[in-house]
Amino acid sequence: MDYIRTFNGGGSGSLCKLHIWERTGAPPSQRQATPIGAVVLRFTIYDVLTTYISLAPSCEGDSTFVVESVTAFGPREKKLPHMQSDYLAFQSLSQQLAKMVQSDPKVSIQALVDLLCSYQGLFVDRCSTCERVLSAEGHVPPVGRIWVSDRGGGVGIENSTDDNSEGNGSTRGGTGSEITIEGASRNEDTGHGRTRWKKKIGGRWDPRHVTCMHG
Ligand SMILES: [Zn+2]
Known part of the structure; x- marks a missing residue:
């Protein structure tokens, strides 16, 4: 989970934190509710939101993960990842995130x-x-996001020409226990002109x- 360490150590006084979430205090019988091999990450922005990112092992049999679902909550809500926020803003945000993950199931965690x-x-x-x-x-805040590229100036939603350069982040140590988080190691997308949103550089949401x- 090197990525998580790098992310939190990134300095810049970031309010964003990423951790591996574990259900604490639950009796062992309930812990089994999480499918074996699945991982839940907890991403928080101080005083703004808490999100849970559920990851499942990629069915390709390697040590990568795919994003299964993302749910968003208020910063002080005490909820479990599969629950729903009490607030319309976070319900709406969860829906929006779900749509984006569905549009690109192999999105990288980064x-x-x-x-x-x-x-x-x-x-x-x-x-x-x-x-x-x-x-x-x-009366909901702007939970939607449109990618705006710095180049060209216009609102450019990039239609992907498949590029497979994503897989270069895997520096696997010899320990064998290290988990490599990356998105699509293989891109089987046949390019239906769907909007891709991975590898976003040179722009902003x-x-x-x-x-x-x-x-
Ligand atoms: Zn508006």
């Missing part, structure tokens, strides 16, 4: 965490479409209300 970091200003950032913090309908995403 790409997902980069996206989650963009929620630091969840309750202060204005939607880039309507320039409000809370949406006119429903722009906040949007869900209702403003297609406006």
Whole structure:
């Protein structure tokens, strides 16, 4: 889990933290609720949100993980990963994250965490479409995200031309116990022109209300 260590040690006084989540205090019988081999990460932004990222071993039989689900909660909610937030804003955020993971089931954890970091200003950032913090309908903050590339200036959602350069992050030690987290080691996508959102560099996630995403 080198990535987690690097992430938290990244300095810059980041408010974002990533940890492996373990259900503490539960009787052993209940711990079995987690499928064997599955891992849950807890990603928090101080005073903004808590998210749980459920990972399952990749069915390709190597030591990689795929993102199964992501759920978001308020920073002070005491919930388990499979539960639902009491707040509309976080329910909406969970739905939005679920959609993004579904659109790219092999998204790398790094790409997902980069996206989650963009929620630091969840309750202060204005939607880039309507320039409000809370949406006119429903009064939810901008939980949607649109990738804006620095190059070209326009709102560029990159349609991927398959690139397989993602796998270069695996520096496996000889210990055998090390877990390599990476996204698609093989890209079987036949390129239906779907929006890809991994390997995002040279741009930023722009906040949007869900209702403003297609406006
Ligand atoms: Zn808006």
